Amino acid sequence: MWQVPSAKRGDLEAGNGALYPMMMESPQLRWAFIRKVYAILAIQLLMTVIVAAVVVTVPPIAVFFVTTPAGLGLYIVLIIMPLLVLCPLYYYHQKHPINFILLGIFTVSISFAIGLTCAFKSGKVILEAVILTAAVVISLTLYTFWAAKRGHDFSFLGPFLFAAVIVLMVFSFIQIFFPMGKITTMIFGCVGALVFAGYIVYDTDNLIKRFSYDEYIWAAISLYLDIINLFQMLLLVLDAADN
Numbered sequence: 001m002w003q004v005p006s007a008k009r010g011d012l013e014a015g016n017g018a019l020y021p022m023m024m025e026s027p028q029l030r031w032a033f034i035r036k037v038y039a040i041l042a043i044q045l046l047m048t049v050i051v052a053a054v055v056v057t058v059p060p061i062a063v064f065f066v067t068t069p070a071g072l073g074l075y076i077v078l079i080i081m082p083l084l085v086l087c088p089l090y091y092y093h094q095k096h097p098i099n100f101i102l103l104g105i106f107t108v109s110i111s112f113a114i115g116l117t118c119a120f121k122s123g124k125v126i127l128e129a130v131i132l133t134a135a136v137v138i139s140l141t142l143y144t145f146w147a148a149k150r151g152h153d154f155s156f157l158g159p160f161l162f163a164a165v166i167v168l169m170v171f172s173f174i175q176i177f178f179p180m181g182k183i184t185t186m187i188f189g190c191v192g193a194l195v196f197a198g199y200i201v202y203d204t205d206n207l208i209k210r211f212s213y214d215e216y217i218w219a220a221i222s223l224y225l226d227i228i229n230l231f232q233m234l235l236l237v238l239d240a241a242d243n
Contacts, residue, residue, distance in 0.1 A: 055115025
C-alpha cells in the first residue's frame with residue numbers, strides 16, 4: 001500500500017545522482033571513487049600541515065637546513081625526491097600498500113619543503129595564505145561540480161594551463177640569474193595563483209568525468225599539487241606585499 005511506484009524507483013536508481021548530463025557510468029561508483037580521492041587528499045593535506053608546523057615551530061630544523069652543508073644537501077634531496085618517487089609510483093600505483101608508502105614519501109618530502117618556505121615568513125602571512133587557499137579551493141570545487149551538473153566541460157583548459165606552467169617555470173629559472181623586484185614578484189605570484197586555480201577546476205572536472213577508478217593515486221596527487229602550488233603563489237604575493 002505504501003510502496004513507492006516502480007517507475008519512480010527506477011528513475012532514482014537510473015541516475016538522479018548523475019554528476020553530469022548523459023552520464024553513462026554508474027553514479028554510485030563514480031561518487032565512491034570521488035570520496036576515496038578526497039579522503040586520500042585530506043590525509044595528504046593533514047600530513048603537510050603537521051610536518052610544516054613542526055619545521056616552523058622548531059627553529060633548529062630550519063637553521064640546520066639553511067646554514068649547514070649537510071642540511072643544504074638534504075634540502076636538495078627533498079626537492080628532487082618527489083620527482084624520483086613519481087617513477088616507481090607510476091609502476092606501482094595499483095599495488096597496495098606500496099603505492100601508499102610511495103605516496104607518503106612523496107607527500108612528506110614536499111611537506112618539508114613547504115615547512116622550510118614558511119619558516120622564514122611571518123605568521124600573519126602564512127595564516128592569510130592558508131585562509132585564501134582554503135576559500136579558493138572550496139569555492140572552485142563546488143563551482144566545478146555545479147558546472148559539470150549543468151553540462152559544462154573544462155577539458156579545453158588543459159593545453160592553455162600546460163603552456164602557462166611552462167612559462168612560469170622558465171621565468172622562475174631566469175630569476176635565478178636576474179632576481180625580480182617586489183612588483184614583479186607580486187605579478188608573478190598573482191599569475192601563478194590564477195594558473196593553479198585554473199588547474200583546480202581542470203583536475204576536478206577530470207575527477208568527475210575522466211579519471212578511471214584505478215587512478216585514485218594520480219587524481220589525489222594532481223589535486224594535492226594544485227593546492228600546494230596555489231598556496232605557495234599566494235604566500236609569495238602576500239609576503240611581497242607585507243615587506
